[in-house]
Amino acid sequence: MAYSKKVIEKFENTLNEPKKFNVGRFNPSDLDVGTGMVGAPACGDVMKLQIKCEPKGNSHVIKDVKFKTYGCGSAIASSSELVEMLVGKTLEEAKEIKNKDIANALELPPIKIHCSVLAEDSIKQAIDDYETKQ
């Protein structure tokens, strides 16, 4: 597989130290938690992303993130890369993250760009879910 070193490292690090790399889950019914789940098992990719936020000024800030991903190596690496970008960001800033940012950071091969698109969708959905609860 023509993966970059970055994808392989990210994948292996996430696999070897799941806690450090935010693998896990929050209670989805908690009011300060937003959950996004995108993809489908039949397609080979499912990403579940959860953000825990608190109000700060006029906005809300992402305090903590948890994720779980079923998918190929680059799907797992993309989720993990996204998670790293999110902590400490306001929701407005988080909405600005685009799939290209993830694809570039990991040097994803063109055939795997859809993994980064899925990651972008997961954060959008998680923010939506959080905002509807407020």
Add this chain to the structure above:
Amino acid sequence: MSNNIQQPIYLDYASTTPVDPRVAEKISSHLKMDGVFGNPASRSHKYGWKAEEAVEEARSHVANLVNCDPREIVWTSGATEADNLAIKGVANFYNGKGKHIITSKIEHKAVLDPCRQLERDGFEVTYLDPDAGGCITLDSIKAAVREDTILISIMHLNNELGTLNDIEAIGSFARSRKIFFHVDAAQSTGKVEIDLSKLSIDLMSFSAHKTYGPKGIGALYVSRKPRVRIEAQIHGGGHERGMRSGTLPTHQIVGMGEAFRLAKEEMQADREHVANLHQRFLDGVNGIEEIYVNGDLDRKVPNILNISFAYVEGESLIMALKDVAVSSGSACTSASLEPSYVLRALGRKDELAHSSIRFSFGRFTSNKDVDYTLSILFHAVERLRELSPLWDMHLDGVDLDKVEWN
């Protein structure tokens, strides 16, 4: 623990086998000035005669393994060419007799793609589904036969599942209906007995490199009694009784001959060895929950073991098993992003295809290889499930088939 094991551990024998050292030696003695390097078609000197002798001896070894007349063996560049020659060769020669061909959805692309090409040339092809265990039934063939069916092409041993088709029964039926029967046996030589003197088979494709021979050489069996005619696909010199032109690659051919000679001599030992490895692997892997063996265990060879690890995606599992060389039916390992068409043809859920790994064992696989693979496999599946939202849902009792995915 793994210091004395070559890594990554090779468990992909169904993809290709290493050349047996005895075969390699034979090949290298047919290359250089001091060896038998001549052109077997040279009639004017000893170099040519020697080469011809070597080629004919190799032809006998191939014929011996499958119990046919050496004159029924036509050298090709591999099983892909043999499949092309058989299918297009019969279709082109007998197209006045009929335009219908029967094959199956689990054939190798070397059979499916020539069939697709013939469809573009005006033939009609029926692609049969396998049963749930991964075999093509005689009943499904009987139901598909038409007045104008000229050819049935069914593989002997499926390369992804290891399942065997009943080529004896299919052959008898085909002959009773005067339909030609082609069998792709690329995977089965040296694994299962083949006796062409008893089987009603008109054409059979062979490959050297799945049976410890070199890549780039194969053969097509073309029955003489009853006689089947094929139209040549490659022209230029009339070698191989006009069925396949081109200078015979002496070194490749003696390699295939030696590999098939050894396959006959050592079939029993090879089979016992691989059956033990297969049992050892199955016993070990049974400790992992939620796994499914693809292909009916009672109707398959032990050389190939295809397992779906539910809730884990195959490509990520292969990445986590970086010390083992295996292949997967996952979409992500294919250029087309489609999961294995063979696994899909079984009628199982797509996710089981995405989650599948094919382990294939051979002559040089050791118990140590299996034990080491199992140890890292347990660890990898456990960790990937820890990462899998589907595994959580499964543990929470969610029925994944009832979830609406977006």
